Amino acid sequence: MHMDIRVILTGLFLVIGCFLFLVASIGVIRFPDFFTRMHAAGKADSLGQACIIIGLMIYSGFTQVSLKLLIIMITIFIINTTATHYLAKAAFMKGVKPWMKGNKYGETDPFAVSSAANVVGKKTKAKAKR
C-alpha cells in the first residue's frame, strides 16, 4: 500500500487538531464558569485550527491554495485571540464573577440553570431546617 510521507504528516496534524477541538469541547461543557470555559474554547480556536490548517497546507503542497490557507490561519490567529480577550473583558465589566477556589461547581455561572437551581434548592432546604 502506497503511503506518501505527506499524507502521513497531514493525518498527524489533522488528528492533533481534532484532538484539541475534542478536548476543548469537553472543556466548554465541563468547566465551572464563563472564564474557564472561554479559556478552553480559545485554545481550540487558535491552536486547533492552526493544526488543522497546517495539515491541509502540507496536503496541498507548495501552491496558491496553501498561501490562502496560511493567510486564513494568521487572520484567525489574530482575530480569535482578540475576540477571546474582549469576551473576557466584556464579561468582567458586566459583573460576571470568576470562579474561585472553594466555590461549588456552577456557583458563579449565570448560564448554568440547572446547577444554579440546585444550589438555590439546597439553600432553601438548609433554611427550612433552621
Add this chain to the structure above:
Amino acid sequence: MTDLAIPLFLVVCGIAVLLVKDLMSSIMIFSVYSLMMAIEWCRLNAVDVAITEAAVGAGISTVLFLVILGRTKSVDEGKKHINIPALLVALGVAAVLLYGTMDLPHLRDPNIAPNTHVVTPYYLENSYEHAGQLNVVASILAYFRGYDTLFETTVVATAGFCLILLLRVRNKKPGTLDSQKIGVTANKKTPASIGVKPTATFPDVLDQDKDIIKRTVTKLLIPFIQLFGLYVIVHGELGPGGGFQGGVILGVSIIVYSLVFGFDEAKKRMSVKTKDLLVSSGVLLYGGIGVIALFMGGNYLQYGVLLPDPQFASVVGIMGIEIGVGITVAAVMMTLFYETVRIDAND
C-alpha cells in the same frame, strides 16, 4: 447527512431566536443562523451569495441590531400571549411557502430549468467570445443582463437615499430625540454603577481610552480587509465575487474602524458628505459607461464599442461597472451604519 443537518440546524436557530427572552442572545443566535446559511449557500455552490450572506447577515446586520439594542432594553418584558390572528396568518404564509417548495427541483437534478432553457447554451458559448469573461456568472450579470444589474444598483442607491432622507431630517429637529438621548446616557454604564468593584489587579482593563489591543489589531487588519474587498471586486471576472460582495467588504472596513476608534474619528477618514457623494457616483459611473457606449455609436451598455478591440473593451467596461457597483454598495453600507449611529453623536 449534511443535506439534512444544516437545514435542521437553521430551523433550530430560527425557533431559538423567537423563544430566547434576552434580545442580545437573540441577535447572537441570528448571527449564527446567518453564518450557517452562508455555509449552506457554499454547499450549494453559490459562493457569491455565501460571501454576501456572511458579510451582510452575520456582520453588518448584527452590528446594526446591537447599535439599536443599545438604545432600548435588552430584555423582552412583554407577557407571553398568543395572538391568534397573527398565528393563523403566519401559519398560512408558511403553508403557502411549503406548497411552493413542492415545485422546486430536487437537489442535483440535471433537468432543472436553467439547464434545459434555450438561452443557457448561448450564454455558455458566447461568454468568453462576447464579454471576455471566463466566469459565466460575471458575464451574465454584467454583460447579458447588464440592465438588471444597473437597476439593482439603483435600488440599493435608492435605499441609501431613503435612509438619509428619513433619518437625517429627524436629527435636525431638536426635542424629538429626548427619549433617545436618555437611552444613550443610561447605556453608558460604568463598572461602578452596575455594582462591580474593579479589583486592584485590573486597573487598565476598565480604561477604554488606553485600550491598545483593539486599536492595534484593527489598524493591522483594516488594510487587509480593504485589500480583500478590492480583490473581490476586481477578481469577479475569474472567481466568485464582484461589485456587490466587494462593496460590502469595503463598507465593513469603515464600520469596523468606526466601532473601534469612535464615530468622530471615522468621520475624519470618511466624511458624511463624501459618503453621500459616493452613493450616487457609483450609479453615475455605471450609467455613464452606458451613455459613453451610446456616444461611441453602440447601444446602451454595449461595452464592445468603447475600445477598438471589442473583447478587451468588454473586459474594461465590465470592470468599470463592477467598480461602480462596489462604490455604491460600500457607500450604502456605510450609510446604514452612519445614519443609525448618528443620533449618538448629537450633531
